[in-house]
Amino acid sequence: MKRLDLLFAAEKASRRSFLRGLSASALATPALSWLAEAAPAQETKPLGIALVGLGSYSTNQLAPALQQTKFVKLTGAVTGTPAKAAEWEKKYNLPRKNIYDYKTFDRIADNPDIDIVYVVLPNAMHAEYTIRAAQAGKHVICEKPMAVSVKECQQMIDASKKAGKQLAIGYRLHSTPQHQEVMRFGREKTFGAIKIVETSDGFRAGDPNQWRLKKSLSGGGALMDIGIYALNASRYITGEEPISVWAQEFKTDPVKFKEVDETILWQLKFPSGAVANSTGTYAASVERLFATAENGWFEMGPCYGYGAIKGRTSKGEINLPQVVHQAAQMDDFAQCVRQNKPTRVPGEEGLKDVRVIEAIYRSIDTGKVINLG
Numbered sequence: 001m002k003r004l005d006l007l008f009a010a011e012k013a014s015r016r017s018f019l020r021g022l023s024a025s026a027l028a029t030p031a032l033s034w035l036a037e038a039a040p041a042q043e044t045k046p047l048g049i050a051l052v053g054l055g056s057y058s059t060n061q062l063a064p065a066l067q068q069t070k071f072v073k074l075t076g077a078v079t080g081t082p083a084k085a086a087e088w089e090k091k092y093n094l095p096r097k098n099i100y101d102y103k104t105f106d107r108i109a110d111n112p113d114i115d116i117v118y119v120v121l122p123n124a125m126h127a128e129y130t131i132r133a134a135q136a137g138k139h140v141i142c143e144k145p146m147a148v149s150v151k152e153c154q155q156m157i158d159a160s161k162k163a164g165k166q167l168a169i170g171y172r173l174h175s176t177p178q179h180q181e182v183m184r185f186g187r188e189k190t191f192g193a194i195k196i197v198e199t200s201d202g203f204r205a206g207d208p209n210q211w212r213l214k215k216s217l218s219g220g221g222a223l224m225d226i227g228i229y230a231l232n233a234s235r236y237i238t239g240e241e242p243i244s245v246w247a248q249e250f251k252t253d254p255v256k257f258k259e260v261d262e263t264i265l266w267q268l269k270f271p272s273g274a275v276a277n278s279t280g281t282y283a284a285s286v287e288r289l290f291a292t293a294e295n296g297w298f299e300m301g302p303c304y305g306y307g308a309i310k311g312r313t314s315k316g317e318i319n320l321p322q323v324v325h326q327a328a329q330m331d332d333f334a335q336c337v338r339q340n341k342p343t344r345v346p347g348e349e350g351l352k353d354v355r356v357i358e359a360i361y362r363s364i365d366t367g368k369v370i371n372l373g
């Protein structure tokens with residue numbers, strides 16, 4: 001049996017035995033009656049998910065991953081391109097009634113086949129579609145960066161809370177055993193208190209006409225898009241929120257990167273005294289996660305891409321099972337929705353990154369250290 005099958009079987013068995021242990025009168029009490037209704041459906045039926053924006057990430061990563069999920073199933077799509085609607089209808093056997101465009105999107109409220117809406121649009125559109133999805137009564141996964149300002153992030157959190165629905169950010173790495181392990185090293189001080197963190201993420205941005213290079217759609221450049229992984233990692237390795245930031249920006253191609261940043265280097269100071277030195281860049285490929293602590297060190301690389309994650313520590317290799325990141329992430333969220341427990345990557349986590357990103361841009365604009373305390 002594969003790992004997910006084992007988890008699914010174990011979950012089914014424990015739910016059954018829990019339910020068997022409850023008397024009929026207990027299940028009739030208001031506090032527990034939802035269990036009697038929800039449990040049979042939970043055991044047999046995965047939640048339905050609709051992808052909003054059928055671009056590269058939806059097409060090449062999320063839809064294939066949804067062929068491997070246990071607790072969530074692709075049941076809908078939102079696209080402005082009729083040809084894509086026809087293609088996805090056929091390829092994924094989607095009922096025509098479950099495919100929307102951006103104008104008809106709000107009608108998703110009346111569609112019981114769709115429990116979760118996954119926003120996979122350019123960054124500046126995340127807030128609008130997350131809020132509309134929450135208002136339509138759906139749980140939401142929104143891609144990173146959560147939005148282009150803290151103000152928008154807060155509006156998204158408020159809309160989901162008002163709707164009584166969950167909001168998660170597409171931080172897939174949090175659902176991988178390897179990143180969970182380095183979070184544990186920080187939390188449990190496996191190598192003592194962390195002192196220095198070095199994280200960097202980057203790739204070479206190709207097409208000069210892509211939305212990623214247009215500020216009105218991206219909100220920012222390499223930092224927003226890819227540096228956010230390095231930033232997020234420095235926060236989850238230390239388990240702390242930074243108290244100050246200092247940053248510098250560099251451009252080798254001012255024409256291509258007229259509107260957005262090409263390379264940003266920043267330094268964070270954490271309350272414990274730990275410091276992080278990080279890079280987000282569109283100039284070259286880089287994937288680095290390194291931390292050194294009182295009694296040892298750990299590092300991972302490759303560590304932010306979609307494939308296998310490799311890591312080692314001062315005591316030896318990090319040898320943990322590889323998972324399909326997006327399948328693990330979406331199943332993880334579906335389980336939280338079904339069991340009404342908090343997601344490990346809530347909107348608040350997305351907001352914390354955007355708050356630091358805003359401070360990094362402020363530091364570049366002013367040339368000063370920005371206090372976040």
Ligand code: NAD
Nearest residue numbers: 053054055056057058120121122123143144145170172211
């Ligand atoms: P993409 O350009 O391939 O797809 C964007 C989609 O949005 C396209 O289908 C496009 O038609 C649609 N769209 C709707 N209105 C648009 C408009 N006004 N301008 C441009 N496109 C519009 O981009 P992508 O790589 O799929 O990225 C989408 C989101 O997913 C981004 O927020 C990105 O940061 C995120 N992403 C996350 C990961 C990850 O590993 N978590 C990986 C890639 C992308």
